[in-house]
Amino acid sequence: MKLTHTIIFSLLLLAVCTVAKRLPTHEVLPAPVLIHPVKGNPNKYIAESVWYGNGYSDDEKVDAIFKCKPPVVVNATSQPMVFNDRRAFFELTVPDSLFS
Secondary structure, three states, rough: HHHHHHHHHHHHHHHHHOOOOOOOEEEEOOOOEEEEEEEOOEEEEEEEEEEEEOOOOOOEEEEEEEOOOOOOEEEEEEEEHHHHHHHHEEEEEEOOOOOO
């Protein structure tokens, strides 16, 4: 009786393992955005966006997008890149009215 149960269980396990397919996982892990002031211009800043991840090939194309609420202006809000670059830089312009 134990042999029969073992054989049936083994066949069931084999059937489940061959039918179930693994789904490919894609994961992007963004790091905190770093904002650096531009020397000589108090209204300009550089925002650095860094990411890590798995499931993507190094030459896979991605779009790095950065958005801010008005009145802050982002120059080149969307940048076509490849995943292996793992960082993008955006120039921000902050008007004087926000500092007063």
